Structure formats: C-alpha cells, structure tokens
Amino acid sequence: MKRLGILLSGRGSNFEAIADNVQRGRLTAEIAVVISNRQEARGIVAARARGLPAVVLPSQGIAREEYDRRLVAELEWHRVDLVCLAGFMRLLSADFCRAFPLRVLNIHPSLLPAFPGLNAQRQALEHGAKISGCTVHFVDEQLDAGPIILQAAVPVLDDDTEETLAARILIEEHRIYSEAIALVLSERWRIEGRRVIAK
Ligand code: GAR
Numbered sequence: 001m002k003r004l005g006i007l008l009s010g011r012g013s014n015f016e017a018i019a020d021n022v023q024r025g026r027l028t029a030e031i032a033v034v035i036s037n038r039q040e041a042r043g044i045v046a047a048r049a050r051g052l053p054a055v056v057l058p059s060q061g062i063a064r065e066e067y068d069r070r071l072v073a074e075l076e077w078h079r080v081d082l083v084c085l086a087g088f089m090r091l092l093s094a095d096f097c098r099a100f101p102l103r104v105l106n107i108h109p110s111l112l113p114a115f116p117g118l119n120a121q122r123q124a125l126e127h128g129a130k131i132s133g134c135t136v137h138f139v140d141e142q143l144d145a146g147p148i149i150l151q152a153a154v155p156v157l158d159d160d161t162e163e164t165l166a167a168r169i170l171i172e173e174h175r176i177y178s179e180a181i182a183l184v185l186s187e188r189w190r191i192e193g194r195r196v197i198a199k
Contacts, residue, residue: 002185003032005080007071007088012043014086014107017174018181019050027178029185033078035071037090053078059090068096075100082184084177085139089118094141102191104139105184107177109169111135111151116144121166124156132156132165134173136180138196147194149180 004022006015015034021027034047037059047054055074059067072095075083085106097104110120112135115127124132133153138146152172156165183189188199 001028001030002081003079004029004181005032005075005078005083006034006043006047006086007083008034008036008041008043008086009038009089010041010043010087012041012046012086013170014173014177015043016046018084018086018178019047019052021178027182029082029181032080033074035074037067037088043087064091064093065095068093072096072099082181083139084181086177091143092139092141097139097141102138105136105149105177105180106139106144106146107173108135108137108144109166109173111153112137112144112148119162121169122162125160125162125165129156132169134169134176136176147191147196149183149189149196150176152176 008015019031022029022031031052033053033055034044035055035057036044037057039056039058044054044056057070057074083100083104108120110124111133115123131153133151135151136149138149140146154168154172183198190197190199
C-alpha cells in the first residue's frame with residue numbers, strides 16, 4: 001500500500017476529504033503521517049481524532065533549509081511515498097523538492113497559472129474573472145508553478161463574495177485532490193515538458 005504524508009497549516013478540510021476517501025475504500029492508499037507547522041491547526045486535531053499519526057513541527061524562527069531538513073526526515077521516518085500539501089502555507093526549498101522528485105502534490109484554489117499565491121479566490125473576484133476553480137499540480141521550488149495534474153472549473157457569479165466562491169471551489173477541491181492522488185499513484189501517466197499525460 002502506498003503511503004501518503006499530508007502537510008497542512010490550518011482547517012484541514014482537504015486532508016479530511018482524502019482521509020474519508022481512504023476510509024471508504026475509494027482511494028487505495030494509507031495516510032502514514034499528518035504534519036502541521038502550526039500547533040493550533042484544526043487539521044492536526046482532526047488527524048488525532050481519526051487515530052492517525054499526527055506531528056506538529058513548528059516553523060517559527062527556524063531557517064527554511066533547516067526546517068525542510070526536519071520535514072524530510074519526518075516524512076522519511078514514516079516511509080512516505082507521496083507528499084500531499086493540503087493548505088500548507090509555506091514555500092518548500094529546492095532541497096525538499098529534490099528529496100521527493102515528482103512526489104509532492106499541491107492543491108490551489110484557482111485555475112493556475114491565474115491567481116497564484118495567497119487569497120486566490122479574492123484575486124479572481126477582484127480581477128472580474130467569470131470562471132475560476134482549482135488545480136492539483138506537482139510542486140517545485142517556485143510558488144504554485146509545477147506541472148498541472150488535474151483542474152476543475154466553477155462559475156464566478158455576480159453576487160459572489162470571497163466566501164461563497166471559496167465554498168463552491170472547495171467542493172471541487174475535495175473531489176479532484178483524491179482523483180489526482182489516485183492517478184499519480186497508479187503511475188499511469190507521463191510528463192512531456194510541462195504536460196502531465198494520462199496513459
Ligand atoms: C484550500 O482552499 C487550498 O486550496 C488552499 O488553502 C485552503 C486550505 O483549506 N491552498 C492554497 O491557497 C495554497 N496556495 P483546508 O485546510 O480546509 O484544506
């Protein structure tokens with residue numbers, strides 16, 4: 001069974017959606033460890049409540065390279081095959097990415113390359129986009145930049161607020177993250193340039 005390492009910083013709803021799919025047998029994988037850089041993250045409380053190995057690695061005051069070394073050590077200790085960033089609000093170093101080549105995924109609440117970075121839903125509203133959505137992509141050392149695995153689109157409605165748009169996107173996030181993990185674990189894909197092509 002392939003082993004997932006989930007990294008999060010907050011609410012953890014994407015983690016919970018993945019955990020539900022694993023529990024219901026819809027995603028063939030095992031959650032080996034959930035790691036948070038924030039002590040108070042709701043996601044880490046949820047991981048403990050599910051009886052999953054949950055680790056807090058506080059990042060404050062630690063240099064990025066040193067922090068990422070600790071992260072890699074923790075993930076290797078738990079023999080993680082695939083790292084899933086689920087609302088993990090930190091950039092990862094080149095060394096981290098090299099430790100898990102094409103083995104780190106991220107979910108982002110926009111149709112990349114539009115609206116990378118923080119507050120993607122607010123950016124889409126402020127820009128006046130008519131369609132937004134979410135993206136699961138491989139992680140490299142640049143922000144929200146690696147090859148795209150799956151995307152889902154949602155309409156932006158005239159009366160949307162940041163919250164209503166985020167909620168509509170989140171439903172799709174919860175669906176496509178597990179699909180993307182299953183695809184990557186199946187190894188039935190290849191990369192041509194930046195294009196991830198399912199075989
Ligand atoms: C999600 O919307 C995720 O796409 C976003 O943070 C939220 C985390 O929610 N990630 C980013 O913006 C990364 N750049 P969750 O903790 O409930 O999964």
